[in-house]
Structures are given as structure tokens and as C-alpha cells.
Amino acid sequence: MPRQVDYEERRRQIAEAVRLLITRSGMEAVSLRDVAAEAHVSMGAVQRCFRTKDEMLLFALEDISRRVGDRAKARIEASDAPRSAATLLDRTLSALALVDPEDRAEAQVWGAFVAHAAVSDQLAAVLRETYGKLHDLLVWLIGYGQDTGELTPTADPATEARTLLALTEGLTAQVLVGHLTPESAQEALRRYGRGLLTRG
Amino acid sequence: MPRQVDYEERRRQIAEAVRLLITRSGMEAVSLRDVAAEAHVSMGAVQRCFRTKDEMLLFALEDISRRVGDRAKARIEASDAPRSAATLLDRTLSALALVDPEDRAEAQVWGAFVAHAAVSDQLAAVLRETYGKLHDLLVWLIGYGQDTGELTPTADPATEARTLLALTEGLTAQVLVGHLTPESAQEALRRYGRGLLTRG
DNA sequence: CTCGTTCCGATGCGGTCGCATCGAATCATG
DNA sequence: CATGATTCGATGCGACCGCATCGGAACGAG
Structure with missing residues (x-):
């Protein structure tokens, strides 16, 4: 097995970035790129955690x-x-x-x-x-x-x-x-x- | 003077289109192109009425x-x-x-x-x-x-x-x-x- | 070490965005 | 009719979007 990642933890980290972005600039300013940057991960990592943007937003809402x-x-x-x-x-x-x-x-x-x-x-x-x-x-x-x-x-x-x-x-x-x-x-x-x- | 236009009326017409779009697909689905299409005017006409998108949204809010x-x-x-x-x-x-x-x-x-x-x-x-x-x-x-x-x-x-x-x-x-x-x-x-x- | 698996980060693609530009059409005026 | 002001609609531009793809890094198993 290669390097294992705590997906749940990363998802929460990404959800936090989503929260921060919504707070700062509103929901329409939430893009995958900005979320990735805010969460200090690459876009690819975000896409590994969530298949689509909607999935990400759904998780963010569940989290909050x-x-x-x-x-x-x-x-x-x-x-x-x-x-x-x-x-x-x-x-x-x-x-x-x-x-x-x-x-x-x-x-x-x-x-x-x-x-x-x-x-x-x-x-x-x-x-x-x-x-x-x-x-x-x-x-x-x-x-x-x-x-x-x-x-x-x-x-x-x-x-x-x-x-x-x-x-x-x-x-x-x-x-x-x-x-x-x-x-x-x-x-x-x-x-x-x-x-x-x-x-x- | 060339053909004169009732801007106020057109603005209201555009505001109505904005309302309809928000109702149908949410605020982030409001684009100048879709608004123009919904209001049955060209994009240029929308831009003549409102300098920017924000101005348009502001007017739509005042209208509602x-x-x-x-x-x-x-x-x-x-x-x-x-x-x-x-x-x-x-x-x-x-x-x-x-x-x-x-x-x-x-x-x-x-x-x-x-x-x-x-x-x-x-x-x-x-x-x-x-x-x-x-x-x-x-x-x-x-x-x-x-x-x-x-x-x-x-x-x-x-x-x-x-x-x-x-x-x-x-x-x-x-x-x-x-x-x-x-x-x-x-x-x-x-x-x-x-x-x-x-x-x- | 080698291999196999898993994950990452970069890049590309097709599409849409807001906005600027510009020629054509329109119409009161001289 | 000719003119000039004004508006329209189409097009172009640069940027950004979500998403797919892929080479290679990372790392445990043999």
C-alpha cells in the first residue's frame, strides 16, 4: 500500500476552506481552485476527495x-x-x-x-x-x-x-x-x- | 434624435428576468447572457441599461x-x-x-x-x-x-x-x-x- | 531492490463568464 | 435627402470555470 491518507480529515479540512471562502466572498466565489488553495492542497487532492463540486458543497453543509x-x-x-x-x-x-x-x-x-x-x-x-x-x-x-x-x-x-x-x-x-x-x-x-x- | 427607449421600463423588464432566473436556478446562475435571453433583448441592450452586472443586481433588488x-x-x-x-x-x-x-x-x-x-x-x-x-x-x-x-x-x-x-x-x-x-x-x-x- | 498499488500535482479541454468594441440600423433635425 | 446623434446586436477577448487525464512520486509487500 502506498502512502495512506486520512480522507475524512482532509474532507473536513476542505469543508473548512469552503466555509472560509463563503464567509469572505459568498457562495458564488467558491471554485475548486480557490478551495484547494485555501485548504493548502492541490486541486487533484480535492477531486480525489469529492467526485464533483456539488458533492463537496453537500459535505460542507453536512459538516456545518x-x-x-x-x-x-x-x-x-x-x-x-x-x-x-x-x-x-x-x-x-x-x-x-x-x-x-x-x-x-x-x-x-x-x-x-x-x-x-x-x-x-x-x-x-x-x-x-x-x-x-x-x-x-x-x-x-x-x-x-x-x-x-x-x-x-x-x-x-x-x-x-x-x-x-x-x-x-x-x-x-x-x-x-x-x-x-x-x-x-x-x-x-x-x-x-x-x-x-x-x-x- | 434616434429611436428613443424607455430605459426605466426596460430595466424593470430585465429585473423581472433576473427574478425568474434566480427562482429557477439560483443566484449563481444569473449571467448577462441568460438574463438578456430571458428578457428577450440582446446582451448589448442589457449592457446599455446597466454598466456592470452588480449594477443590474442592485436594481433588481431595489425593484423587488x-x-x-x-x-x-x-x-x-x-x-x-x-x-x-x-x-x-x-x-x-x-x-x-x-x-x-x-x-x-x-x-x-x-x-x-x-x-x-x-x-x-x-x-x-x-x-x-x-x-x-x-x-x-x-x-x-x-x-x-x-x-x-x-x-x-x-x-x-x-x-x-x-x-x-x-x-x-x-x-x-x-x-x-x-x-x-x-x-x-x-x-x-x-x-x-x-x-x-x-x-x- | 523491485514491483505493484495508491495518491498527488500539473496540464489540457471545452465551455461560459463579464466586459469592451464596433459596424449597422434608426430617427429627429437641417 | 443628408447629417449626426443614439441605440442595437453581434463578435472578440482574456480569464476562469468544472472536470478528465496522466506521468511520476511515495511507500508497503515480496
């Missing part, structure tokens, strides 16, 4: 979807003590809103893929799956909060989860465009969350 | 922004009788949510521009202006509803407007991707609106 999901879960589990459901919800939504400047790039890439998904069924399928997981996570959190008595029991967790997820995404988009500041978005999100509290 | 704003206002003024503020709000948000299948194309184009705006300051500026106008419209509607006593007076119109606008956009995006049905999005929107009623 995994990141978003992981971060949301991480912020939940990072709570060392049994936190209140309200705190967990707040942290989770903040993570999803990507309001931190360091997450801005990721939000930008996410938005680019959402826009592109309107044309590509494959990308749309990945997004649907990710949205589904985030939805389930929020449903669970809301149900948990209702069990502990923190959240109003009359709310339908599914509807509330849909609303929260959409609100979060909408706020993020408007922050990216510059219509809202991260602070005002954060405040709108918290204000809505407060409405879910039993004594809010 | 105007359409979105016009439609929102139209649905308000179309209410022949002095409608209730709640009805006006519901109609306005439905218009913005672009949940009707016929509006789906427009929502798709809007999303494409939002994504692209993260890279182009010029486009972002147009979007900010449009968002600002929509925000002001919602603020006015909410204030009107509070005056008539239909809406809870404790809510801050500005914050509520921000929330409603973001929620609407987020729901639209998720409908486009296929994570939500237009019906569930409409329901989530109405459910939130009910929370603003005095006796909701």
Missing part, C-alpha cells in the same frame, strides 16, 4: 450542520449543575442565534446554504434534517421546563419550538444584514422567552 | 424591495372598511410571510439577496432600508391597535415589530426549505399575534 447541532448540545451539557430549564433554553437559543461575533461567519455560511437549498433538493434535505433535530431539541427543552413548572403548561411545545426556531433564524439574518444589532436581537429573543414563563 | 413594500401597503389599503387592527396586522404579516404559493418565487429571490448581502455592502444597504420601512409599518400598525384598545398596551411597539418581522422571515425561510408547511407557518404567526391581543 453537525457543528451547529453539536454547539447547541454542548451548551446544554456544559451546564455543570442541574440548571433551570429557562437558563438552558436561553443558552440554547443564544447558541442558535449565532449572535456572538465569532459565530457571525458561521451564520453567514448557514444563510448562504439556506438560500442555495431553494434550488438544490439535496441541500434542502440536509437542512430539513438539521432543522428537525433542532426542533426536537427545543421540544424536549420546553417539555422539560413544563415538567419543572417553570414554563406555562398550556403552550404546545411543538408550536412553541417552531416559533422559537424561526424567530431565532430571522433575528440572525437581520443581524447579518445590519438591520438589527446583536444586542437588540438577543433582547427580542429573551423577551419572547420570558412570555413562556409561568409567572412571566 | 419596492414590490414587497407595495404589496404590504396594498393589503392594508385594500381593506375597504375600517378594519380592526388585528385583521390589518394579520393581513400584513401574511403578505410579508409570502406563504402563498404564488409568492414563493418572490420569497426565494428575497432570500437569495439576503444571503448575498452578507458579502455586498451595497445590497445590504438596500435591504436595511427596506427592513426599516417594514419595521416602521409594523410599529404604526401596533400603535394603532393599541390606540383602539385591541392590542395590549404594555407591549413595546418597536420590540414587537422587530420580533414579528424576524419571526415572519424565519418562518418563510423554513417553509422554503420544506421544514414547515405554509399552514403551520401561518398558524405559528397567528398564534403569536393572538398573544398581543388584550384578551388573547
Whole structure:
């Protein structure tokens, strides 16, 4: 056997380059050549990892979807003590809103893929799956909060989860465009969350 | 003087072609040649109207922004009788949510521009202006509803407007991707609106 | 070392891109 | 009609695109 290569690792490396390029110049600036240069590999190596450009973009989206999901879960589990459901919800939504400047790039890439998904069924399928997981996570959190008595029991967790997820995404988009500041978005999100509290 | 041309009309015609192309194949499929063909004019004519491609895209965004704003206002003024503020709000948000299948194309184009705006300051500026106008419209509607006593007076119109606008956009995006049905999005929107009623 | 396999990087190809150029057509004016 | 300003449509240019190809480097097995 000749020199063996960790393809999975290289794919991730390439996905990172795709993210960086989208952040810097938008999705239409993603070319195989630029991706290869950004990932410090040759074009041939990129083509060895992905048969086509679409395959590469698909993997990049799966990669970023995994990141978003992981971060949301991480912020939940990072709570060392049994936190209140309200705190967990707040942290989770903040993570999803990507309001931190360091997450801005990721939000930008996410938005680019959402826009592109309107044309590509494959990308749309990945997004649907990710949205589904985030939805389930929020449903669970809301149900948990209702069990502990923190959240109003009359709310339908599914509807509330849909609303929260959409609100979060909408706020993020408007922050990216510059219509809202991260602070005002954060405040709108918290204000809505407060409405879910039993004594809010 | 030689044959005179209605440039403004032609520009609109070209903008329509841009919309159609984005709807059909996404923003990166928009080339001068295809736009010219779709608009049934020659490439030279397109170049006479717009110095560069970016100028063309900018105009297309301004055109669609105007359409979105016009439609929102139209649905308000179309209410022949002095409608209730709640009805006006519901109609306005439905218009913005672009949940009707016929509006789906427009929502798709809007999303494409939002994504692209993260890279182009010029486009972002147009979007900010449009968002600002929509925000002001919602603020006015909410204030009107509070005056008539239909809406809870404790809510801050500005914050509520921000929330409603973001929620609407987020729901639209998720409908486009296929994570939500237009019906569930409409329901989530109405459910939130009910929370603003005095006796909701 | 030799061989066989695997991977890399360079190059080529056909196509499309945005943009510039230019002759022909058009039409009010003198 | 002749003129000159103006617009059109076609063509050319240089660059870049995605993808295919291929010689050779790298490296384990015999």
C-alpha cells in the first residue's frame, strides 16, 4: 500500500476552506481552485476527495450542520449543575442565534446554504434534517421546563419550538444584514422567552 | 434624435428576468447572457441599461424591495372598511410571510439577496432600508391597535415589530426549505399575534 | 531492490463568464 | 435627402470555470 491518507480529515479540512471562502466572498466565489488553495492542497487532492463540486458543497453543509447541532448540545451539557430549564433554553437559543461575533461567519455560511437549498433538493434535505433535530431539541427543552413548572403548561411545545426556531433564524439574518444589532436581537429573543414563563 | 427607449421600463423588464432566473436556478446562475435571453433583448441592450452586472443586481433588488413594500401597503389599503387592527396586522404579516404559493418565487429571490448581502455592502444597504420601512409599518400598525384598545398596551411597539418581522422571515425561510408547511407557518404567526391581543 | 498499488500535482479541454468594441440600423433635425 | 446623434446586436477577448487525464512520486509487500 502506498502512502495512506486520512480522507475524512482532509474532507473536513476542505469543508473548512469552503466555509472560509463563503464567509469572505459568498457562495458564488467558491471554485475548486480557490478551495484547494485555501485548504493548502492541490486541486487533484480535492477531486480525489469529492467526485464533483456539488458533492463537496453537500459535505460542507453536512459538516456545518453537525457543528451547529453539536454547539447547541454542548451548551446544554456544559451546564455543570442541574440548571433551570429557562437558563438552558436561553443558552440554547443564544447558541442558535449565532449572535456572538465569532459565530457571525458561521451564520453567514448557514444563510448562504439556506438560500442555495431553494434550488438544490439535496441541500434542502440536509437542512430539513438539521432543522428537525433542532426542533426536537427545543421540544424536549420546553417539555422539560413544563415538567419543572417553570414554563406555562398550556403552550404546545411543538408550536412553541417552531416559533422559537424561526424567530431565532430571522433575528440572525437581520443581524447579518445590519438591520438589527446583536444586542437588540438577543433582547427580542429573551423577551419572547420570558412570555413562556409561568409567572412571566 | 434616434429611436428613443424607455430605459426605466426596460430595466424593470430585465429585473423581472433576473427574478425568474434566480427562482429557477439560483443566484449563481444569473449571467448577462441568460438574463438578456430571458428578457428577450440582446446582451448589448442589457449592457446599455446597466454598466456592470452588480449594477443590474442592485436594481433588481431595489425593484423587488419596492414590490414587497407595495404589496404590504396594498393589503392594508385594500381593506375597504375600517378594519380592526388585528385583521390589518394579520393581513400584513401574511403578505410579508409570502406563504402563498404564488409568492414563493418572490420569497426565494428575497432570500437569495439576503444571503448575498452578507458579502455586498451595497445590497445590504438596500435591504436595511427596506427592513426599516417594514419595521416602521409594523410599529404604526401596533400603535394603532393599541390606540383602539385591541392590542395590549404594555407591549413595546418597536420590540414587537422587530420580533414579528424576524419571526415572519424565519418562518418563510423554513417553509422554503420544506421544514414547515405554509399552514403551520401561518398558524405559528397567528398564534403569536393572538398573544398581543388584550384578551388573547 | 523491485514491483505493484495508491495518491498527488500539473496540464489540457471545452465551455461560459463579464466586459469592451464596433459596424449597422434608426430617427429627429437641417 | 443628408447629417449626426443614439441605440442595437453581434463578435472578440482574456480569464476562469468544472472536470478528465496522466506521468511520476511515495511507500508497503515480496
